[in-house]
Each structure stands twice: as structure tokens, then as C-alpha cells.
Amino acid sequence: MKVSVVVALCATAAAVLLLSPAAEGSHLKVGYYKKSCGNVESLVKYHVAKAIKANRGSGAALVRLIFHDCFVRGCDGSVLLDPTPENPYTEKTAPINIGLAAFEVIDEIKAAVEAHCPGTVSCADIVVYAARDAASLLSNGHVHFDPPAGRLDGVHSHAADAQRDLPDSTFTIAELIRNFRRKNFTVEELVILSGAHAVGVGHCSSLRARLTAPPTQIVPSYRSLLAGKCAAGADPVVPNNVRDEDPKAVAAAFPSFLKKLRKAKDFLDNSYYHNNLARIVTFNSDWQLLTEKEALGHVKEYAENGTLWDEDFSDALVKLSKLPMEPGSKGEIRNKCRFVNHY
Ligand code: HEM
The missing domain is CATH 1.10.520.10 (Peroxidase; domain 1)
Structure with missing residues (x-):
């Protein structure tokens, strides 16, 4: 043929x-x-x-x-x-x-x-x-x-x-809400799904703005830790969750956080919300959730109730x-x- x-x-x-x-x-x-x-x-x-x-x-x-x-x-x-x-x-x-x-x-x-x-x-x-x-x-x-x-x-x-x-990680809360609404996701679901940032890593280029953000937005010692790690290569990655950080870097920049470090890395739970309220999260888009009343309310709700987050995150993934x-x-x-x- x-x-x-x-x-x-x-x-x-x-x-x-x-x-x-x-x-x-x-x-x-x-x-x-x-x-x-x-x-x-x-x-x-x-x-x-x-x-x-x-x-x-x-x-x-x-x-x-x-x-x-x-x-x-x-x-x-x-x-x-x-x-x-x-x-x-x-x-x-x-x-x-x-x-x-x-x-x-x-x-x-x-x-x-x-x-x-x-x-x-x-x-x-x-x-x-x-x-x-x-x-x-x-x-x-x-x-x-x-x-x-x-x-x-x-x-x-x-x-x-x-x-x-x-x-994008540089988005404001208004942009995040609009982006999720376009796909028919609510402010609550934006907050729920963002909790996935309890695991994994991000490139320093994705959190560049956080390295110069004021103390009202990021704990200065965590910012120094990130800045130190990000100075160490072209565009290295850092853990999304501070508890997955390398103990040496934490001991040097952020000793009060040593007790929070965990052996089991990438454990998926509601720790994202605790970290967020404590201003110890990597992306601007994470911190932005604290700047709007409804979103902030949900951040607090999920920080308090890990079981509720497990269930709501499961439902939100099915919807996704x-x-x-x-x-x-x-x-x-x-x-x-x-x-x-x-x-
Ligand atoms: C709300 C808006 C969101 C923004 C702005 C955002 C942004 C980002 C960025 C910039 C990274 C790091 C990429 C890199 O530099 O390598 C990342 C990582 C990650 N994101 Fe998101 N994300 C969002 C929502 C979500 C959602 C809804 C999920 C899942 C349900 C999710 C799950 C993850 C995970 C698990 C990682 C780590 C991936 C890895 O370690 O390979 N994110 N996100």
C-alpha cells in the first residue's frame, strides 16, 4: 500500500x-x-x-x-x-x-x-x-x-x-477570587484547595516578592531563611511547608522553629493554615488569603479543624x-x- x-x-x-x-x-x-x-x-x-x-x-x-x-x-x-x-x-x-x-x-x-x-x-x-x-x-x-x-x-x-x-503566585486576593470564580469555585474552595501547599516545593523565582515583603506579611527570620537558600543557586527550590525545611538552615535563621520540624516530609494536613496565620508561607498568593474577610475566616476555620479540612479538601478535589x-x-x-x- x-x-x-x-x-x-x-x-x-x-x-x-x-x-x-x-x-x-x-x-x-x-x-x-x-x-x-x-x-x-x-x-x-x-x-x-x-x-x-x-x-x-x-x-x-x-x-x-x-x-x-x-x-x-x-x-x-x-x-x-x-x-x-x-x-x-x-x-x-x-x-x-x-x-x-x-x-x-x-x-x-x-x-x-x-x-x-x-x-x-x-x-x-x-x-x-x-x-x-x-x-x-x-x-x-x-x-x-x-x-x-x-x-x-x-x-x-x-x-x-x-x-x-x-x-499566578503574584496574584492579589481579588485576582485569585476572580480566577477561581471563572471556574465556578467559591472563596471557601479557594482557601480549601490552597491547603495543598502543605506539601511539595516551589522555585525561588515563584516567591521572589516574598524576599522583600514587610514583616506584616512574612516573619523576618523566615524571610532570611528563604533569602539565604535562594541565594545559593540559579533558581533553587524550597519546601512549601516550613516544617519540611532543612534543620541546619532553620537552626541558623530561625531557631525558634526547630521544634516544628518533622521527620516525615510532605505530610498533607491543615498545617498550611497554621503556617499562614503565623505568616510563614512561601507564596504571595498564600499570604493574600489573610487580606480578605471571608477568606481569612476560612483560614482560621481550617486551622482550628483539621478533620473538616480533610473532608472539604476531598470534596473540592472531586469537584475539580x-x-x-x-x-x-x-x-x-x-x-x-x-x-x-x-x-
Ligand atoms: C490558589 C492559587 C494557587 C497558586 C497561585 C499556586 C501557585 C503555586 C506555585 C507558584 C507553586 C510552585 C511552582 C514552582 O515554583 O515550582 C505551587 C506548587 C504546588 N501547588 Fe499550587 N498554587 C495554587 C493552587 C493550588 C491548588 C488548588 C493545588 C492542588 C489542589 C496546588 C498544589 C500545589 C502543590 C502540591 C505544589 C507543590 C508541587 C511539587 O512539589 O511538585 N496548588 N503552586
Whole structure:
């Protein structure tokens, strides 16, 4: 068969396989793969647990990944697409996606799932399941939920969409509220979801403004600690949670905080709210939550009630996972999470 004929046939087949998902996410179902791929959830869990055992940071990266996938074009795996000569600026190349990681964990899960149930499970669903398992493992099971599935993988991914839709760490409270409201998330949910910053790391370039912020916004000894660490390289990373800090740096800059350090890093709980009220958080966007009455009220509420945060964070992640693809957009079950099928 001539190459041009093969190309034409493949293009037709790919077009036929492109499906149209329901716009509102109403087609999503808990246990969606029960009949078609019964062990998908245990496969995902196995690989997430393995990745977290090797490096707890990959758990934090998976919790961030669901947010960065779902807030841009809905939960469609568009964040996973690698740049290609035809589309060199996919979402993951956007500056706002700095530090986004764990793509290799998603690849490993997808390969295992394909070996069991070829062409059945979308990468978008894998992102959601993996975030669920990561959040559960990092919180010792306190964060737990049963997300519906049945998402399709999108075929579009553009850095400009990520820049437009994702919040920046320099945002004011008004900008944060507007950004979340655009996706139908409330001020309370903004506060709840920001609690994910109890885990993981950030680049110094993402917190530059904090290094010169006044004492009303950041505890000066914590600011000195961050400044010292940020002076140590081109753009190093620092833990989002002060309790995950390196003891030597804390002893030098911030000895009163030594007692707060924990052996178990990246533990997902409501400590973000305690740190925030004490003005010991990394991003300007975190501190901004203290500057508006309703948001501040919720910061205090979640500082006081860790169990409530575990539950509300679980619910907010389920809501996040239901953000639909843009109306009329086509989807598919990708063969490989980094590339659309017709690539
Ligand atoms: C409210 C607006 C938000 C802003 C402005 C924001 C901003 C950021 C920034 C700048 C970083 C560090 C990136 C880097 O420099 O490497 C980061 C990390 C992180 N964010 Fe957010 N974020 C927000 C909301 C969220 C939400 C809703 C989640 C999840 C539910 C989340 C989860 C995380 C996690 C887990 C990390 C650490 C990732 C890692 O260690 O790999 N963030 N965020």
C-alpha cells in the first residue's frame, strides 16, 4: 500500500475514534471501569505508592497535576502532552507550569494499564486516580474520596491557555477570587484547595516578592531563611511547608522553629493554615488569603479543624475532577499520555 493511502486511512480511523464527551461531566461515573478494566484503580494505586515510597515529592507533584490539568480545558490530560514540531508550545511549556512533575509516574501507570486493558482507560482519568491516591497516601488516609471516571483525553494543548487560566503566585486576593470564580469555585474552595501547599516545593523565582515583603506579611527570620537558600543557586527550590525545611538552615535563621520540624516530609494536613496565620508561607498568593474577610475566616476555620479540612479538601478535589472539556471538543483514549493518537 502506498504511504499516502496509509496516511489517509490512519487519519480517517483517528477521526472516527474521536468521540464527543458530554459537556457537563454528567457522564462520569464512580466505578466506570468496573466491567472494562476491573483492576485499573488498584494498578494506579500500586504505582503511585511505589513512586511515593521512592520519593514523597512525586506525591505532591501528582496533587498539583490534577489542578493544572483540570483548570485548563477541563480534566482532559492536555497538560500531559509533550511539545512536537507541529505544536511546540503545549501547556507544559508555559512559565506558569514551572516545576510541574511526575509525568514519568503517569507514563508508568499508563503502560501498566495498557498491558492489562489496551485502549480503555484515558490519561485524564489516570491523572485523577493518581491524585486521589497521592493525596490519600500523603495524608495517611485522612484525605479520601471516590472520584467518578469516564473522561476522554483532549487533542489540544496550548501554553497560552495555561497562562490564561491558572493563577499566578503574584496574584492579589481579588485576582485569585476572580480566577477561581471563572471556574465556578467559591472563596471557601479557594482557601480549601490552597491547603495543598502543605506539601511539595516551589522555585525561588515563584516567591521572589516574598524576599522583600514587610514583616506584616512574612516573619523576618523566615524571610532570611528563604533569602539565604535562594541565594545559593540559579533558581533553587524550597519546601512549601516550613516544617519540611532543612534543620541546619532553620537552626541558623530561625531557631525558634526547630521544634516544628518533622521527620516525615510532605505530610498533607491543615498545617498550611497554621503556617499562614503565623505568616510563614512561601507564596504571595498564600499570604493574600489573610487580606480578605471571608477568606481569612476560612483560614482560621481550617486551622482550628483539621478533620473538616480533610473532608472539604476531598470534596473540592472531586469537584475539580468534574471540570468538563470545552463544549464541542473532541476526545479520545490516548495510546501514550504524552502524544495524541494521530501524531
Ligand atoms: C490558589 C492559587 C494557587 C497558586 C497561585 C499556586 C501557585 C503555586 C506555585 C507558584 C507553586 C510552585 C511552582 C514552582 O515554583 O515550582 C505551587 C506548587 C504546588 N501547588 Fe499550587 N498554587 C495554587 C493552587 C493550588 C491548588 C488548588 C493545588 C492542588 C489542589 C496546588 C498544589 C500545589 C502543590 C502540591 C505544589 C507543590 C508541587 C511539587 O512539589 O511538585 N496548588 N503552586
